[in-house]
Amino acid sequence: MTTIDLGLPGLAGVPTTDEPQKAKDYKSDQEVRWCPGCGDYVVLNAVQSFLPSLGLRRENIVFISGIGCSSRFPYYMNTYGMHSIHGRAPAIATGLATARPDLSVWVVTGDGDALSIGGNHLIHTLRRNVNLKILLFNNRIYGLTKGQYSPTSEPGKVTKSTPMGSLDYPFNPVSLALGAEATFVGRALDSDRAGLTEVLRQAAEHRGSALVEIYQNCPIFNDGAFDVLKEAGEAERRLIPLEHGKPIRFGAEGEYGVIRSGFGSLAVAKVSEVGADALVVHDSHTEDPSYAFALSRLSTQDLSHTVTGVFRSVSRPTYDDQARAQVDDAKATRPADLDTLLRGKDTWTVIA
Amino acid sequence: MSTGVDGGTAATGTPRAAAVTKLDRVVIRFAGDSGDGMQLTGDRFTSEAAAFGNDLSTMPNFPAEIRAPQGTIPGVSSFQVHFADYDILTPGDRPDVLVAMNPAALKANIADLPAGGTLIVNTDEFVKRNLTKVGYAVNPLEDDSLAAYQVHQVAMATITQGALADTGLGKKDAERCKNMFALGLLSWMYHRPTEGTERFLREKFAKKPDIAEANVLAFRAGFYYGETTEAFAVTYEVAPAKLAPGTYRQITGNTALAYGIVAAAQQSKLPVLLGTYPITPASDILHELSKYKQFGITTFQAEDEIAGICAALGASYGGALGVTSTSGPGVALKSETIGLGVMTELPLLVIDVQRGGPSTGLPTKTEQADLLQAMFGRNGESPVPIVAPQSPADCFAAAIEATHIALKYRTPVLLLSDGAVANGSEPWLIPDAADLPDLTVEFATEPNSPDGSTFWPYLRDPETLARAWAVPGTPGLQHRIGGLEKADGTGNISYEPDNHDRMVRLRQAKIDNIPVPDLAVDDPTGKARVLVLGWGSSYGPIGAACRRVRKLGHSVAQAHLRNLNPFPANLGDVLRSYDKVVVPEMNLGQLALLLRGKYLVDVVSYTKVAGLPFKAEELQNVLTDIVKGVDAG
Ligand SMILES: Cc1ncc(C[n+]2csc(CCOP(=O)(O)OP(=O)(O)O)c2C)c(N)n1
Ligand code: SF4
Numbered sequence A: 001m002t003t004i005d006l007g008l009p010g011l012a013g014v015p016t017t018d019e020p021q022k023a024k025d026y027k028s029d030q031e032v033r034w035c036p037g038c039g040d041y042v043v044l045n046a047v048q049s050f051l052p053s054l055g056l057r058r059e060n061i062v063f064i065s066g067i068g069c070s071s072r073f074p075y076y077m078n079t080y081g082m083h084s085i086h087g088r089a090p091a092i093a094t095g096l097a098t099a100r101p102d103l104s105v106w107v108v109t110g111d112g113d114a115l116s117i118g119g120n121h122l123i124h125t126l127r128r129n130v131n132l133k134i135l136l137f138n139n140r141i142y143g144l145t146k147g148q149y150s151p152t153s154e155p156g157k158v159t160k161s162t163p164m165g166s167l168d169y170p171f172n173p174v175s176l177a178l179g180a181e182a183t184f185v186g187r188a189l190d191s192d193r194a195g196l197t198e199v200l201r202q203a204a205e206h207r208g209s210a211l212v213e214i215y216q217n218c219p220i221f222n223d224g225a226f227d228v229l230k231e232a233g234e235a236e237r238r239l240i241p242l243e244h245g246k247p248i249r250f251g252a253e254g255e256y257g258v259i260r261s262g263f264g265s266l267a268v269a270k271v272s273e274v275g276a277d278a279l280v281v282h283d284s285h286t287e288d289p290s291y292a293f294a295l296s297r298l299s300t301q302d303l304s305h306t307v308t309g310v311f312r313s314v315s316r317p318t319y320d321d322q323a324r325a326q327v328d329d330a331k332a333t334r335p336a337d338l339d340t341l342l343r344g345k346d347t348w349t350v351i352a
Numbered sequence B: 001m002s003t004g005v006d007g008g009t010a011a012t013g014t015p016r017a018a019a020v021t022k023l024d025r026v027v028i029r030f031a032g033d034s035g036d037g038m039q040l041t042g043d044r045f046t047s048e049a050a051a052f053g054n055d056l057s058t059m060p061n062f063p064a065e066i067r068a069p070q071g072t073i074p075g076v077s078s079f080q081v082h083f084a085d086y087d088i089l090t091p092g093d094r095p096d097v098l099v100a101m102n103p104a105a106l107k108a109n110i111a112d113l114p115a116g117g118t119l120i121v122n123t124d125e126f127v128k129r130n131l132t133k134v135g136y137a138v139n140p141l142e143d144d145s146l147a148a149y150q151v152h153q154v155a156m157a158t159i160t161q162g163a164l165a166d167t168g169l170g171k172k173d174a175e176r177c178k179n180m181f182a183l184g185l186l187s188w189m190y191h192r193p194t195e196g197t198e199r200f201l202r203e204k205f206a207k208k209p210d211i212a213e214a215n216v217l218a219f220r221a222g223f224y225y226g227e228t229t230e231a232f233a234v235t236y237e238v239a240p241a242k243l244a245p246g247t248y249r250q251i252t253g254n255t256a257l258a259y260g261i262v263a264a265a266q267q268s269k270l271p272v273l274l275g276t277y278p279i280t281p282a283s284d285i286l287h288e289l290s291k292y293k294q295f296g297i298t299t300f301q302a303e304d305e306i307a308g309i310c311a312a313l314g315a316s317y318g319g320a321l322g323v324t325s326t327s328g329p330g331v332a333l334k335s336e337t338i339g340l341g342v343m344t345e346l347p348l349l350v351i352d353v354q355r356g357g358p359s360t361g362l363p364t365k366t367e368q369a370d371l372l373q374a375m376f377g378r379n380g381e382s383p384v385p386i387v388a389p390q391s392p393a394d395c396f397a398a399a400i401e402a403t404h405i406a407l408k409y410r411t412p413v414l415l416l417s418d419g420a421v422a423n424g425s426e427p428w429l430i431p432d433a434a435d436l437p438d439l440t441v442e443f444a445t446e447p448n449s450p451d452g453s454t455f456w457p458y459l460r461d462p463e464t465l466a467r468a469w470a471v472p473g474t475p476g477l478q479h480r481i482g483g484l485e486k487a488d489g490t491g492n493i494s495y496e497p498d499n500h501d502r503m504v505r506l507r508q509a510k511i512d513n514i515p516v517p518d519l520a521v522d523d524p525t526g527k528a529r530v531l532v533l534g535w536g537s538s539y540g541p542i543g544a545a546c547r548r549v550r551k552l553g554h555s556v557a558q559a560h561l562r563n564l565n566p567f568p569a570n571l572g573d574v575l576r577s578y579d580k581v582v583v584p585e586m587n588l589g590q591l592a593l594l595l596r597g598k599y600l601v602d603v604v605s606y607t608k609v610a611g612l613p614f615k616a617e618e619l620q621n622v623l624t625d626i627v628k629g630v631d632a633g
């Protein structure tokens, strides 16, 4: 059986196994050392529970991370893995994925790792569409270095390094990824196991770069950052879950929806006022990234409207597939004789 | 291809009117505006010399700007070629012949031409505007300022345009061919074979046959001009050199380096991933390797140097041969990843084609000032082997050696080339692929822990101290590596004090124990009391200087370091067996610092950082003074 038979084109070339797997098979023998209550635990469990469903050989899965609390992730996975250096995981994974089509390569990174020091690698990886799955753990804070504000922190944030409040305007990671024309962009909440698993599944199926932003609570340095998205009564009117092919509708009673508004942008409206027919039917395959971008802009980063699910999933040739195709093509059509190469065109011979 | 003898006949084959003088060596410098095609002209002359069987050595010298303002001194581009009937070591200190295509080229280069030297000028450019541009109040061709030289004034542009009058080519296009006219003239003067250049031109301009023919015509016009005008009373012959038997080609350092990587790929049976970012003078390695995908080479032009080396390291992690190429500023950016390579103990070839620094420095000029960066430019105790080629052709073997060390010892290796080696060229005795060393690696396939149950990535080979290397995809050997300190053996994260101390020492010992060949000393009389020790591209000028010092009747010993980390085991003994050790370097004494620190030998550091290779004459004087002093004392 191949991953194609399984309907997972994103994993084409990665060997599968018929042996049933359990979440436990993906746990390494290393003690997990995040703080009690850290959102990272939940994500780790979700990933370990989800991976068996792919039916891949464990030895063909690799997790590459940068530096940060979240980047300890690979140590806890019983797969191959590399805990690398701050911000560089996408670049390392690019080399690995290009060299090895038979691997399923996952990147684990934080908001600081991916968007400060590693911002450049992130956008270039996304534009190249390297076949990688990038899990961006966004706790809107630098956890490992003990609580400085991050490029996703809300303006005015008071932290150890910003006693009078931070001055920077934050990135919206989903908007950023879409600006780089990422072919797959999704978002999930650490606490929403089902939603997270669904986004992970679709990311795995996608061939190309998949960026999954995961809102992750850091109880030590930024506790409750996403509480409004978890509280009954608040969550329903803020969270906008996407489902491909379905009208975008939310609220406790489904009383809100997303409609088209102005020049290519979208807005939230009361269904009672605009009518159900006015609601946008979500099409994650929309070629023009402006649509998904507009979805990511329904509110500022104040979480008043937070879209989750898969924003965009479109097909574009991947960098690594094309790089390998060029090598294969050259191998098939050009002679590779070292002696001929070394001799070149112009030689002369000195006789003894 | 042509052999030395039959390649020597000139295109015309007609007898020459001019007298023929035999020379053992000649240095020619072509100088003109950046847009005048001097690099191409020099390159072609070099190829002719190579085809003829001379030994040769070249030195291109060009501005960092692509097109500096026309006719200005900063816009001057030159190419020096030294060819001889014996084995030469350098591109030559000074030209015997200077070809100056414009006043700026004359002004920038004339000081290097010794009295009595031949000067060939393109008079067409010596007009008021061009003269004032470079500060000539009077036309130097019209006063006696050039009286010390044998000056040949040739209206190259005018004659070229005349020769191309019937081709229908526009005046500007015709004028552009004047560099080929100059090449033709010089080819006639030095009895060079011409068919190679004509073939080259037709291939180069295959898509524009009229331009190809115009260049061929201009080239021939130059040749016939020499033959028919009687302006040149003498022509010169430089016989083929008696090099070691075998088949040769001309090669630049960057090309040789790229070929070395192709060979290393073949000999290791590993695919190569070159992750890199363009930078002078290293970019040609990328350009060259991008042509060799059929050898299993993938080139990845990354978003920056960090991504380049990271991709290479990622590929190495996956069991490929990761290579990254750059110059000094790029090495600075790569330091952290080199450290990760040291910690994860993965093979990685890091090529630094050094240029003038610090910062952006002198992008197109040469320097050897990255030695300490290569040696120590990382946080923590982070030893890496360093290999430095001594000449353009030597880059091939150096690349293979560096790859061999990287693969065998699972370590990043720094290969220190430089601008002079990278862009310079010389004849290369082409090796047989069958004679190249076997570089195959064995990946781990079985659990290796003492109880046989799991894989321990940091169990070492007791002899090499290299760790076991299992690549992703190997069943049952799943493991994690990373930049955090490892527990000896298991490779799990460890903050244990004694373990860290042990691991730091193990990593150091692994590099220190890499066997490198003993340092060979060249001392023909066996009586030398002074040793000259160099490294990298200064091999040529140091060797040439030693020959001269010896010709003057003195004894001097010469040795050259190719392995800068670890040093050859006998280095300390060699240093201590001379009264004085002179270390010439194109930096402020970086090797000298290492030698003093490691061996407590107070070497004499002779340094120059002018962006140019040492001149043999300069080193000759330095060495002669020191040798005389020691012998007198
Ligand atoms: C080159 C470098 N600079 C700085 C650091 C220090 N550092 C480690 S993690 C980190 C920020 C991590 O933040 P984030 O990526 O959000 O991860 P989190 O800990 O929040 O999961 C910093 C600044 C480092 N390890 N390396
Ligand atoms: S500091 Fe925050 S992010 Fe880091 S482990 Fe603790 S809770 Fe998790």
Ligand SMILES: [Mg+2]
Binding pocket: A068, A110, A111, A112, A137, A138, A139, A140, A141, A142, A143, A150
């Ligand atoms: Mg964070």
